[in-house]
Amino acid sequence: MNELLDLLQQAFEQLDPVPASVYTEAMGAFAWRNPDAAFAELVADAQPAGAGLRGESRLLSFSGTGVGVELEVSGHGPHRELVGRLAPAAPAELSVRHRGGELVAEVDPAGHFLVPEVPAGLVMLVFRLADASSIVTSWVRL
Amino acid sequence: MVRDVNVTAGELVARAGKGDGSAWDELVARHTGLLWSIARSSGLPRAAAEDAVQATWLRLVQRIDTLWEPESVGSWLATVCRNECHSLRGLPLPATAPEPADPSPGPEDVCVDRDRLARVVAALQAMPDRCRGVLRLLAASASYTEVSAALNVPMGSIGPTRARCLRRLRGALGE
Numbered sequence: 371m372n373e374l375l376d377l378l379q380q381a382f383e384q385l386d387p388v389p390a391s392v393y394t395e396a397m398g399a400f401a402w403r404n405p406d407a408a409f410a411e412l413v414a415d416a417q418p419a420g421a422g423l424r425g426e427s428r429l430l431s432f433s434g435t436g437v438g439v440e441l442e443v444s445g446h447g448p449h450r451e452l453v454g455r456l457a458p459a460a461p462a463e464l465s466v467r468h469r470g471g472e473l474v475a476e477v478d479p480a481g482h483f484l485v486p487e488v489p490a491g492l493v494m495l496v497f498r499l500a501d502a503s504s505i506v507t508s509w510v511r512l
Numbered sequence: 513m514v515r516d517v518n519v520t521a522g523e524l525v526a527r528a529g530k531g532d533g534s535a536w537d538e539l540v541a542r543h544t545g546l547l548w549s550i551a552r553s554s555g556l557p558r559a560a561a562e563d564a565v566q567a568t569w570l571r572l573v574q575r576i577d578t579l580w581e582p583e584s585v586g587s588w589l590a591t592v593c594r595n596e597c598h599s600l601r602g603l604p605l606p607a608t609a610p611e612p613a614d615p616s617p618g619p620e621d622v623c624v625d626r627d628r629l630a631r632v633v634a635a636l637q638a639m640p641d642r643c644r645g646v647l648r649l650l651a652a653s654a655s656y657t658e659v660s661a662a663l664n665v666p667m668g669s670i671g672p673t674r675a676r677c678l679r680r681l682r683g684a685l686g687e
Contacts, residue, residue, distance in 0.1 A: 374678070374681075374682075375650070375651065377628065377629060377632045378632065378636075378647055378650065378651040378681075379651045380629055380632075381629060381632040381633045381636055381651075382549070382636075382648055382651050382652075384629070384633055385633055385636060385637070386552055386558075388544060388545060388548040389558070389562060391562065392544060392548060392562055392565055392566070393540060393541070393544055395562075395566050395569075396540040396544055396565065396566065396569040397536065397537050397540050399566065399569040399570050399572075399573050400528070400533055400536040400537075400573060402570065402573050403531070403573050403576070405529075405531070405577060409574065469563075469566065491563065492563070492566070492567050492570065494570075506574070508571070508574060509567060509570050509571060509574070511567070511599060511600075
């Protein structure tokens with residue numbers, strides 16, 4: 371049985387090896403760790419049929435202890451436009467992280483923000499507030 | 513990196529939760545093969561499978577401090593990965609590079625019976641997806657709870673399915 375198991379492992383390595391980049395990206399994911407941030411989890415995802423194609427937007431809500439983020443996602447193809455609001459309203463520096471890097475935007479004192487040209491795919495938001503605290507959302511696929 | 517196979521998954525999760533990057537790397541080394549197996553046996557092409565596996569690790573980074581059962585992190589990862597694969601299957605696929613040709617054999621392969629390995633590869637290619645998926649998870653050293661989480665099937669069905677697929681493989685090898 372062990373001999374067959376070894377053979378199976380080698381057979382799959384030959385048929386379909388795990389790309390080395392999968393390991394390096396997974397190890398790199400640890401750099402995103404931010405244990406001191408408040409965590410806002412995705413709690414609602416309203417996606418009208420054909421959202422993006424007919425000009426309709428997808429509405430996402432994130433919620434955590436004492437914080438919330440509303441996000442409207444529009445556009446299709448390779449990029450999305452994000453329009454959102456942070457609650458409670460506060461000015462902040464926003465980083466939109468995606469698999470290829472991050473985009474930076476400002477959140478105005480009313481909590482509003484706009485980020486054009488976000489690459490489609492996995493995305494998360496990090497808000498840095500004036501008091502040096504931060505809020506992160508869970509990863510979502512846009 | 514010095515790998516310590518005796519450290520439990522729960523300890524690695526606890527250490528990574530405190531910021532120990534080498535514990536994280538060890539979690540990646542232990543479980544990435546399983547996640548790749550899940551993503552590929554779910555039918556995703558390689559580029560989408562990479563995305564699903566990475567999404568799974570990104571989610572663990574956010575949850576590492578709050579896992580209910582750190583010792584069962586493998587099953588947790590398997591479940592998350594299955595869900596990621598499910599949400600990716602309906603999406604239009606990004607432009608993908610062509611599937612690479614079979615890699616040439618490395619030096620570590622020299623001592624194995626090439627002929628027998630070739631027959632195992634051929635037998636796997638000829639198998640139904642379901643069986644190939646089960647054997648792939650077996651080869652990735654998945655536990656029954658991890659297979660159950662990966663395939664969303666009851667634990668009791670795994671042993672019989674696995675035995676049937678192994679019989680099929682042995683039959684194809686003429687054993």
